Amino acid sequence: QVQLQESGPGLVRPSETLSLTCSVSGGPISSGNYFWHWIRQPPGKGLEWIANIYYSGTAYYNPSLKSRVTISVDTAKNQFSLNLNSVTAADTAVYYCARVASEGAYCSATNCYGSFDLWGQGTMVTVSS
Amino acid sequence: EIVLTQSPGTLSLSPGERATLSCRASQSVSSTYLAWYQQKPGQAPRLLVYGASSRAAGIPDRFSGSGSGTDFTLTISRLEPEDLAVYYCQQYGRAPLTFGQGTKLEIK
DSSP states (O other): OOEEEEEOOSEEOTTSOEEEEEEEESSOTTOTTEEEEEEEEOTTSOOEEEEEEOTTSOEEEOTTTTTTEEEEEETTTTEEEEEEOSOOGGGOEEEEEEEEESTTSEEOSSOEEOOEEEEOOOEEEEEOO | OOOEEEEOSEEEEOTTOOEEEEEEEEEEEGGGOEEEEEEOTTSOOEEEEETTTEEOTTOOTTEEEEEEEEEEEEEEOSOOGGGOEEEEEEEOSSSSOEEOOOEEEEEO
């Protein structure tokens, strides 16, 4: 069965770049049926969608973070990544990678938004000097 | 951006009772593109319902979703102690994807 696993530094200095990777195991990230997402959750707070990417590299971002975020995919390594620059304490959160299936989703010509049927366990990132 | 408002903030019920959780959207959610998740302490969220009323794989039939337009409901019949969690709704009919702030379910 497919599993997702986040990895990356647990501590990032203010103004630096947060970099995380989500490794996909048990199935190819290049399956045309899925879209790959990043979501975060500050301590004790709710969930915020960050961005998503298709295996082809087509990406979409939350406008609230778009100026600081880059999402990328590496099909050879079966993983996708998140870079968030100029971080502040407000970026301290658990970061999750997750999957959306195109079946049952809302799809445009180039993207599908849907429910998240598979999640990684999450990785806590603290922004502090 | 579609804002989702969940109520109540906290719900405290006894085992065997029925829980009714509400999710109200600031704009109509297209074609019932609404999902519900359960998040237990220290865990990632788990998909319960998608398309407003379709149960995800492996979810007990005690969990049911309903609603359309701007008003949606998650009902948990016959509460069990393991249902202790925070429940979130999420809309995917319009970008950016958004979540409600959550309802905390306490089991007495």
